[in-house]
Amino acid sequence: MKNGHWEKNLFQLIRRTSVDLPSDVEAGIRRALKKERKGSHAWWVLETILANAAVSRKNDTPLCQDTGSLTFYFGVPVGFDTNAIVAHARLAVAKATRHGYLRQNTIDSVSGASYDTNIGSASPVFIFQQQARKKVDVRLIMKGGGSENVGCQYSLPDAGIHAGRDLDGVRRCILDAVWRAQGNGCAPGVLSVCIGGDRATGYKHSKELFLRRLPDRSRVKVLARLEERIMKDVQKTGIGPMGIGGRTTLLGVKIDSLSRIPASYFVTISYMCWAFRRRGVLLGPEGGVQRWLY
Numbered sequence: 001m002k003n004g005h006w007e008k009n010l011f012q013l014i015r016r017t018s019v020d021l022p023s024d025v026e027a028g029i030r031r032a033l034k035k036e037r038k039g040s041h042a043w044w045v046l047e048t049i050l051a052n053a054a055v056s057r058k059n060d061t062p063l064c065q066d067t068g069s070l071t072f073y074f075g076v077p078v079g080f081d082t083n084a085i086v087a088h089a090r091l092a093v094a095k096a097t098r099h100g101y102l103r104q105n106t107i108d109s110v111s112g113a114s115y116d117t118n119i120g121s122a123s124p125v126f127i128f129q130q131q132a133r134k135k136v137d138v139r140l141i142m143k144g145g146g147s148e149n150v151g152c153q154y155s156l157p158d159a160g161i162h163a164g165r166d167l168d169g170v171r172r173c174i175l176d177a178v179w180r181a182q183g184n185g186c187a188p189g190v191l192s193v194c195i196g197g198d199r200a201t202g203y204k205h206s207k208e209l210f211l212r213r214l215p216d217r218s219r220v221k222v223l224a225r226l227e228e229r230i231m232k233d234v235q236k237t238g239i240g241p242m243g244i245g246g247r248t249t250l251l252g253v254k255i256d257s258l259s260r261i262p263a264s265y266f267v268t269i270s271y272m273c274w275a276f277r278r279r280g281v282l283l284g285p286e287g288g289v290q291r292w293l294y
Contacts, residue, residue: 005286005289006085006088006286007088007091007095008092008287009281009287009288009289010088011092011096012281012289013138013279013281014070014092014093014096014140015060015096015099015101017142017278017279018067018101018102018142018277019057019060019061019062019063019101020056020057021053021057021063021276021277022278024213024215024294025214025251025274025276025278026050026053027214028215029046029049029050029053029188029251029274030050032241032247032248032251033050035247035248036247036248041241041245042240042241042244043246045240045241045244045246046188046248049241049274062100062102063277064273064275064277066105067102067103067105067142067144068105068142068143068144068145068148069105069123069148070093070118070124070125070141071124071126071127071140071141071207072124072126072127072138072139073127073208073211074126074127074128074136074138075133076128076129076130077130077134077135077136078130078131078132079130082126082128085136086126089126090119090124093117094117094119097116097117097118102118104116104118106118106120107120108121135282135283135284136283136284137280137293138280138281138282138283139278139279139280140280141210141278142278143272143277144273144275146185147186147189147271147272148271149184149185150177151203151206151268151269151270151271152177152180152268153199153202153203153266153267154176154177154266154267154268154269155266156173156265156266157265158172158173161173163176165265167222167226169267170195170226171226171233173267173269174191174193174267174269175234177269177271178191178239178249178250179239182239182243183239183240183241183243184243185271185273186242186273187239187241187242187243187248187250187273188241188249188251188274189250189251189271189272189273189276190214190250190251190252190253190254190272191230191250191253191254191269191271191272192207192210192253192269192272193253193254194206194267194268195256195257195258195267196258196259196260196266197258197259197260198260198264198266199268201258202266203268205256206268206269209254209256210254210270210276210278211278211280214252214276215252218256220256223256227253230250230253231250234250235249235250241274251274278294279293280292280293280294
C-alpha cells in the first residue's frame with residue numbers, strides 16, 4: 001500500500017469525530033429540548049449541550065475533555081493489506097494527540113504510566129471485515145469513560161429483578177440498568193443492547209450497534225417494538241438529563257441479538273453519552289476521500 005492520503009484522511013476522521021457532533025444526534029437533542037419545559041433544569045442542560053456543540057464545531061476543539069477510547073471499524077476489499085492501514089491509523093492517532101484533538105488518555109494498567117501518543121496495548125482498537133468491495137469503509141467511535149462505566153451485563157434468569165429468559169426479562173434488565181445509572185454517563189445518551197452471544201461477543205456486538213443512525217429501528221419487528229417500548233418506559237422515570245430530572249433520559253435505544261448456547265442467556269448493555277462521537281469515511285484505493293459518512 002502506497003502512503004497516498006491514508007494518514008492525512010484518517011487524521012481528519014479523528015479530528016471530525018472529536019469536534020463535530022453528528023447531525024442525527026444533534027437533531028435528537030433538539031427534539032428533546034422541545035419536549036422539556038422552557039426554563040427548567042432539564043431545558044437548560046440540553047440548551048447548554050447544544051451551545052457547547054456549536055462552540056466545539058466553530059473553534060475546532062473536542063466536544064468533551066474525555067476523548068475516550070477509540071475503536072476503528074474497517075470494511076476492506078478481500079486481500080487488503082490490513083497491517084499497512086493499521087500503521088497509518090496509529091500515526092494519525094499520534095498526530096491527533098499532538099494537535100490536541102485527543103487527550104493523552106491511554107494508561108498502562110500495571111504501572112499507571114501514560115502513553116503520550118495514545119498508542120498502547122489494545123489502544124486503539126481495530127476491527128476488520130473483508131467484503132466484496134473496492135473502497136475502504138472506515139467508521140470510528142470515541143467512547144468516554146463515564147458512559148463506559150455504566151455499561152453492564154446480565155445473566156438470565158435474574159431473580160433479583162424478576163427477569164426470565166424472554167423479551168420481558170430483557171426489558172427488565174434494560175430498565176434496571178437505566179435506573180442504576182441514575183443519569184451517570186452524561187445523560188441523555190443512547191443504549192445499545194445485545195441479547196445472547198457469550199460474555200465477550202455480547203459487549204463487542206452491543207458497541208457495534210452504535211454505528212446505526214439514531215432514528216432507525218431494528219429490522220426485526222419484535223425488537224423494533226421493544227426499542228419503542230423501552231424509550232417510552234425510560235422517559236417516564238423522570239431521571240432526565242444528567243440525572244437532575246426531566247422528560248429526556250435517553251435519546252435512543254438499539255437492540256439486536258446473537259445466537260447463544262442453551263446454558264447461557266446474556267443481556268449486554270452498552271451506553272453512549274450525549275457526546276456521541278461517531279464518524280465514518282469511504283476511502284479510495286490510494287486513501288483519497290470518496291465520501292464522508294454520517
